[in-house]
Amino acid sequence: MEQQKTITVALAGQPNTGKSTVFNVLTGLKQHVGNWPGKTVEQKTGSATYDGSTYRLVDLPGTYSLTANSPEELIARDFIIQEQPDVVVVVTDAAMLERNLYLVTELLPLSTPVIIALNMMDVAKQEGRPVDPRALEQATGIRVVPMVAAKNRGVKELLAVVHDFVHDGVEYAPDKPEVREDHRALLDDVQAQIAGSVPAPYPEDWVALKLLEGDKVVTEMMKENLDPARWAKVEGLLREYDDAQLAVAGGRYEWIERATRAAIERPKAGAITRTRRFDRIATHPVWGVFTMLGILIAAIVAAMAIGMPISMGIMNGISSLGSIVAPLLANAPAWISGLVIDGIIYGVGAVLAILAFLVIYFALFGLLEDIGYMARVAYVMDRAMRKIGLHGKSFLPLLMGFTCNIPAVMGTRVIETERARLKAVLLTPLVPCMAQTMMLTFFAPLFFGPGGATLVMVSLILGALAVMGLSGILLDRVVLPGERIGFIMELPLYHRPNFRTVGTYVWQRARQFLTRAGTVILAVAVGIWALSYLPNGDVETSILAAIGHALTPLGNLMGLNWRMLVALFTSFVSKEAALATMAVLLGAADTEAGLAIALQAAITPAAALGFLVTQMLFVPCLGTLGVIVEESRSWKWALAILAYLFVIAFALGILVYQVARLVM
Amino acid sequence: MAPLNSLETGEVGVVQALDGGRGFISRAAALGFTPGIEVAMVQNFRRGPLIVVVRDTHVALGRGEARKIQVGKLVDW
Numbered sequence: 001m002e003q004q005k006t007i008t009v010a011l012a013g014q015p016n017t018g019k020s021t022v023f024n025v026l027t028g029l030k031q032h033v034g035n036w037p038g039k040t041v042e043q044k045t046g047s048a049t050y051d052g053s054t055y056r057l058v059d060l061p062g063t064y065s066l067t068a069n070s071p072e073e074l075i076a077r078d079f080i081i082q083e084q085p086d087v088v089v090v091v092t093d094a095a096m097l098e099r100n101l102y103l104v105t106e107l108l109p110l111s112t113p114v115i116i117a118l119n120m121m122d123v124a125k126q127e128g129r130p131v132d133p134r135a136l137e138q139a140t141g142i143r144v145v146p147m148v149a150a151k152n153r154g155v156k157e158l159l160a161v162v163h164d165f166v167h168d169g170v171e172y173a174p175d176k177p178e179v180r181e182d183h184r185a186l187l188d189d190v191q192a193q194i195a196g197s198v199p200a201p202y203p204e205d206w207v208a209l210k211l212l213e214g215d216k217v218v219t220e221m222m223k224e225n226l227d228p229a230r231w232a233k234v235e236g237l238l239r240e241y242d243d244a245q246l247a248v249a250g251g252r253y254e255w256i257e258r259a260t261r262a263a264i265e266r267p268k269a270g271a272i273t274r275t276r277r278f279d280r281i282a283t284h285p286v287w288g289v290f291t292m293l294g295i296l297i298a299a300i301v302a303a304m305a306i307g308m309p310i311s312m313g314i315m316n317g318i319s320s321l322g323s324i325v326a327p328l329l330a331n332a333p334a335w336i337s338g339l340v341i342d343g344i345i346y347g348v349g350a351v352l353a354i355l356a357f358l359v360i361y362f363a364l365f366g367l368l369e370d371i372g373y374m375a376r377v378a379y380v381m382d383r384a385m386r387k388i389g390l391h392g393k394s395f396l397p398l399l400m401g402f403t404c405n406i407p408a409v410m411g412t413r414v415i416e417t418e419r420a421r422l423k424a425v426l427l428t429p430l431v432p433c434m435a436q437t438m439m440l441t442f443f444a445p446l447f448f449g450p451g452g453a454t455l456v457m458v459s460l461i462l463g464a465l466a467v468m469g470l471s472g473i474l475l476d477r478v479v480l481p482g483e484r485i486g487f488i489m490e491l492p493l494y495h496r497p498n499f500r501t502v503g504t505y506v507w508q509r510a511r512q513f514l515t516r517a518g519t520v521i522l523a524v525a526v527g528i529w530a531l532s533y534l535p536n537g538d539v540e541t542s543i544l545a546a547i548g549h550a551l552t553p554l555g556n557l558m559g560l561n562w563r564m565l566v567a568l569f570t571s572f573v574s575k576e577a578a579l580a581t582m583a584v585l586l587g588a589a590d591t592e593a594g595l596a597i598a599l600q601a602a603i604t605p606a607a608a609l610g611f612l613v614t615q616m617l618f619v620p621c622l623g624t625l626g627v628i629v630e631e632s633r634s635w636k637w638a639l640a641i642l643a644y645l646f647v648i649a650f651a652l653g654i655l656v657y658q659v660a661r662l663v664m
Numbered sequence: 665m666a667p668l669n670s671l672e673t674g675e676v677g678v679v680q681a682l683d684g685g686r687g688f689i690s691r692a693a694a695l696g697f698t699p700g701i702e703v704a705m706v707q708n709f710r711r712g713p714l715i716v717v718v719r720d721t722h723v724a725l726g727r728g729e730a731r732k733i734q735v736g737k738l739v740d741w
Contacts, residue, residue: 064694069687098719099696129720214686246682249693253701275722276706283724285712379724383712486688487713487726490695 006054007166010080012107013091014100015062015416016372016492018119020044021149022091023059024504026159033508036061036075040418040633050159053167058085066106068217071418080112081201086166089158091117094124094131094146095493097264098256104142105177105252109206113172115165117158118146123495126274128265135263141174150498177255179212183247186237187212193234197225212244275493279376283491288380295373296396299364300403307357314356318349335533342529347522354406354623355513361400361407362509366502369414372494382487388469389476391487394424398468401431405624409631410509423475425631426641429620430468432461436616439571443612446596447605456609464616467648512630519626528570544569557654558614559607559661568611572619606664610657617649666737669714669730671705677735678702684732695723697733 013019023031027046036043044059060079061072068074080088088107092100097118107114118133133146145161147154164170179187191208198204199221210218211234223231238244281287322341329337368374378392385391390398393415400408408428415421432440440460444453532544548555548562548569555565603611619642620628628638665680679701682689696719697703706722707715713726725733 065690067687067690067694069690096721099721102694102696213690216686245686245689246693246698250698250700253696253698279715279722283707283715285709379713379715382726486729487724488688488691488695488729489724491715491722491724493722 006056007087007162008056008058008083008085009162010058010060010083010085010088010112011091012060012076012080012088012103013062013117014064014093014096014103016490017062017091017093017096017100018149019059019062019091020505021498021501022089022117022119022147022155022158023057024501025149025152025155026055027057029504029507031057031508033512035633039071039075040421040631041072041075042413048159050156050163053163055159055162058083063103065102067213068215072416074217077106077110080107080110084201085112087115087162088112089115089117089162091119091149093120094118095120095127095129097124097131097136098260101256101259102252105255108174108176109203109209111201111203113165114142114174115158115161116140116142116144117149118144119149120495121146121154122148122151123493127493130265132263136259139175139262140259141172150496150501152500175255175258177252179209180247180250180254183212183241183244183251186241186244189237190234193230193237194222194226197230198222199225209248211238212241213248214238214245275372275491278494279491282373282376283379285380288376292377292380295368296377296399299368300400303357303360303364304403307360310356310360311353314353315349318345318353321345321349338533339526339529342533344522344526346529347526350623351514351522354404355510357404358407358410358513359506359510361411362506363502365396365400365411366505367497370497370502372492374414375489375491378489379491386487388427388472390423390427390472391420392489394420394427397424397428398431401428401433402437403434405429405431405433405620406627409624409627410513412631419480422632422637423472423480425628426475426637427468427472429624429628429641429645430464430471430617432464432616433621435621437461439615440612443599443608446600447608456612460612460616463613467617467652471644513627528572554650558610558650558657559604560611561602564603564607564611568615568618571615572621604661604664606657606660609660610653613656614649614653617645617652619645619649665734667731668703668705668716668725668733668735669708669727671703671708671716671735671737673705673708676702676704676738678738679733680736681734682732683734684729688729688732692729692733696721702738703733703735 011019011023023044023046026048028048030048031044031046033042033044035041041061046057046059048055048057058079060076063070063073063076066073066077079085090100090104090107092104104114104116116136118131118136121131124131131146133144136142137144143161143165145154145158147158149155165172178184187208190211191204194208194211195204198207202218202221207218207222211222222234226234241247282291284291322345325341325345326337329340365374374393374396377396380392381395382392385395394412396414397408397411400411405428408431409425412421412424412428415424437457440457444456447453448456528544530543531547532542534543535541544566545562548566551565552562555562560568599608619625625638625642628641629635632638668677671677679697679699681699682692682697684692701718704717705714706717711727713724714730715722715724717723
């Protein structure tokens with residue numbers, strides 16, 4: 001009977017404990033990545049089998065504790081309390097055991113049995129701090145499974161232990177943490193007051209503890225569930241003690257002290273670790289910045305060097321495919337061949353070309369994250385980022401945005417909190433990507449001469465960044481204000497990269513891109529093709545042109561004719577497409593020189609300046625839009641950004657044109 | 665008693681008290697900052713964030729946050 005039931009195992013752990021590695025090893029590729037219902041926090045579930053039983057594994061968000069202060073912590077604790085998994089496995093880093101056990105102390109008062117996975121045993125030994133798993137087990141009454149998940153050692157044993165635990169009804173009577181001595185009476189009193197009124201399935205002793213901690217959610221819940229007289233009594237009791245939060249934390253650490261006394265060997269005092277040696281430079285206020293720029297730029301250059309040829313190769317392959325398919329469709333109605341070649345094949349080609357890039361990006365940056373270097377980047381950039389309403393970890397996606405916004409927006413996933421992640425997702429598209437800068441390098445010299453061109457280019461890029469900075473401040477103060485915990489973060493030890501972890505990560509991101517963002521891109525590419533084709537196959541009389549004509553008043557404000565406007569709008573499909581469209585619409589000869597001449601004839605320098613400003617700030621390209629929808633889990637934010645950028649781009653473009661007209 | 669950011673590189677202090685909102689105190693406590701625990705200053709350049717070691721973990725803090733942690737220097741004991 002037991003063999004048929006699916007056993008649910010929750011996987012918990014603080015950040016940087018190798019929890020994802022454990023999850024990946026347990027589930028292989030049998031995992032599903034999505035989001036927790038209604039949230040933008042990532043959810044991973046998977047399955048594993050052992051000895052005839054099926055295990056459903058749920059990867060809870062990595063959290064330091066289970067307070068009500070962040071959506072990640074609420075998700076983790078609500079899952080355990082409401083869904084009541086059979087077991088929760090807490091992954092710990094043996095070299096960081098004292099601190100990692102804090103999460104275990106938060107979980108023990110809940111009714112789900114805890115098993116400790118003692119990971120990174122090798123690192124602990126290397127750092128001169130080996131841990132004795134048996135001693136830990138003896139002291140706590142909790143099953144402890146030592147492992148080195150990165151080398152696939154000990155993970156199967158974990159499943160075996162879970163299996164035995166669930167099936168053999170082993171006795172589970174762990175030592176539970178108590179509150180610090182000077183608050184024990186308070187805890188007893190509070191618990192007495194709430195007895196019988198705690199809604200299921202919340203454990204009473206856990207609720208009492210949370211009330212002492214001042215937990216927002218639990219406080220609200222008990223206020224509703226207790227009659228006013230008793231609630232007033234509870235409030236009265238709590239008011240007398242202003243240190244309760246630290247008393248609870250203190251009690252937890254006392255438990256940890258008891259648990260680890262016999263299990264951990266004290267290290268030699270003052271031992272300089274490998275981590276500290278590298279960090280002397282990596283976190284130095286001056287050298288740290290240079291090191292970081294060096295490493296990140298090297299990574300970006302490597303990504304471009306490998307990615308561009310592959311992308312170009314794919315695009316060429318697509319053109320060839322188009323040429324092969326064209327004669328086959330010669331007898332079909334024109335619209336079908338147009339749809340297939342210019343819509344579908346082009347769309348699919350664009351998605352694949354982007355994907356090639358993304359895979360390389362994610363591999364490189366996933367590697368840097370895995371060895372622990374990214375925390376140093378966040379540390380070095382934190383002060384600068386806070387000035388625009390973001391924080392250190394958001395720097396990396398912004399930097400990536402200079403080459404391409406698509407992987408940059410996808411890269412915001414590493415940011416720990418939901419609010420900070422959303423902010424980064426919304427601001428990254430404001431960073432001018434390479435396609436936009438290339439447009440700039442093509443245009444500027446045509447109208448402003450070599451010296452003027454450089455000035456224009458630099459000012460436009462800095463200007464775009466200024467708009468991003470100001471938008472960040474606006475976003476922070478007006479649109480998404482919220483409690484900030486302030487800058488306090490762990491700097492994990494460096495460790496050797498685990499290629500399986502990085503590989504799984506790249507695979508998941510690629511798959512997500514293809515299924516979600518990819519379909520958006522394809523759909524819109526076909527849509528735009530349709531607009532430029534209908535109703536009679538000639539772009540000059542198409543719906544797209546009609547839209548362009550309708551916007552002539554706008555164009556006049558900017559000194560642009562409808563063709564330039566349409567070209568601007570096609571930069572929505574891809575920034576690269578804008579140049580191609582311009583060539584077509586202006587009837588230019590099929591060469592760069594031809595386009596250059598046609599452009600110079602079409603608009604004045606002042607209009608060119610306005611056009612460039614608008615182009616730099618214009619709405620994100622299709623691909624970016626697709627990932628924004630994906631990462632923010634809603635069309636609402638994507639459309640908001642679209643509207644915001646549309647307005648800003650044109651407002652500033654018009655302003656610059658009108659002023660330039662007077663000056664030039 | 666003095667704020668954490670007054671510790672020089674290489675000095676060790678013992679946490680006495682934590683000021684600040686609930687959110688900060690929870691996060692600080694979860695990372696290991698509780699009264700009675702030793703904190704070693706690893707990097708303090710007078711400006712910019714600091715790095716300390718607490719309960720065997722390297723933790724980086726902003727100066728504003730460090731100001732909320734009161735420590736007593738070990739030598740005072």
